[in-house]
Amino acid sequence: MAKGGLNVKVARLREERLAASGNGKAVPDAYQGVTKDKIARVLRGIDFAGNTDLVDGVFALLDDETTSWFPTAPAGATFADGASTAHLASHVGVLQRGEFKLDREGRDFWIKPLRELGGIEAILLNDGAFIPGHVKAKSPNSAYRLSEDLKAVLKAPEGEWQGLLTAWADADAVRTRRAFQAEAAEASKLLVDTGHSGLIEASIHQYAERFLPSYKVVYVDDGDGDRITDEDRAALAAAGLTLELGDAMPDVLLWCRQTDKLWVIEAVTSDGEVDLHKVEALQRMAKRCGKAGVDFTTTYLTWKDAAARQGKHGNIAVGTYIWIQADPSKHFKVESFA
Numbered sequence: 156m157a158k159g160g161l162n163v164k165v166a167r168l169r170e171e172r173l174a175a176s177g178n179g180k181a182v183p184d185a186y187q188g189v190t191k192d193k194i195a196r197v198l199r200g201i202d203f204a205g206n207t208d209l210v211d212g213v214f215a216l217l218d219d220e221t222t223s224w225f226p227t228a229p230a231g232a233t234f235a236d237g238a239s240t241a242h243l244a245s246h247v248g249v250l251q252r253g254e255f256k257l258d259r260e261g262r263d264f265w266i267k268p269l270r271e272l273g274g275i276e277a278i279l280l281n282d283g284a285f286i287p288g289h290v291k292a293k294s295p296n297s298a299y300r301l302s303e304d305l306k307a308v309l310k311a312p313e314g315e316w317q318g319l320l321t322a323w324a325d326a327d328a329v330r331t332r333r334a335f336q337a338e339a340a341e342a343s344k345l346l347v348d349t350g351h352s353g354l355i356e357a358s359i360h361q362y363a364e365r366f367l368p369s370y371k372v373v374y375v376d377d378g379d380g381d382r383i384t385d386e387d388r389a390a391l392a393a394a395g396l397t398l399e400l401g402d403a404m405p406d407v408l409l410w411c412r413q414t415d416k417l418w419v420i421e422a423v424t425s426d427g428e429v430d431l432h433k434v435e436a437l438q439r440m441a442k443r444c445g446k447a448g449v450d451f452t453t454t455y456l457t458w459k460d461a462a463a464r465q466g467k468h469g470n471i472a473v474g475t476y477i478w479i480q481a482d483p484s485k486h487f488k489v490e491s492f493a
Contacts, residue, residue: 288340
């Protein structure tokens, strides 16, 4: 939806929906099963009572039924995947209320409160994918979305969301959440102009440190200099490992002292996913070194990159994991019915 005619187009969209609804409503009573009343009660629990703009803003960011208003958004993206300040102002003021868009200067009241708690995340539409942080100053593609953990609170049933909200609003939890978002935004700066080495760094410092805290990096292949340095050999030896000429060389190799298991990360910017061949080769190496087992993760810069590669090749091995730097708070296990 082009910026220039945004409010006119949203007003037209509202009229179309009013005509089609048969109930005099341009938006449903709930998005993702969450009503405005539920949002108001959750916000009341963190001292944001009476802020109707914030309630309606959160409601807009739950809208997974409206196609994204960014013309270059990823295929299938919805409003909930990322909305600019202007989009939110029009969704609340025009689509929901049938009035004028909200004053963008008022975003301190309908974005900032939850952004400070990490409940609303700053993101950027970059090269057809949403990435963490506003890493381009004054970019028209700067956007916002609800954090997954706040959505979990909002969607939790009565009797459960209250406890989840208490834990979510805990000071330590807020600090942890904000720190992670800041780290993700910093790493996103690399996505604007990055390469293989940048993704390897993110795979270590964002992915492994968060998802594999008991694992220690014992080898990194960033393609610079000697393939295995003296420092690498010392770290590998301390873990009881040797890499031989015929071994599949991983981008990152990690070891857990407690379980004596290995974890391999392959950072993919052009090719090199964890496929069946690589799994079998590294399983042989782990067995040769007497290790208890080995797990695997393929990492990509963006969902767009992952889709382009897997849409063409579909070569990720079953039982391994995928992590996307642009969507860093979760990873996915590949499973098969076969």
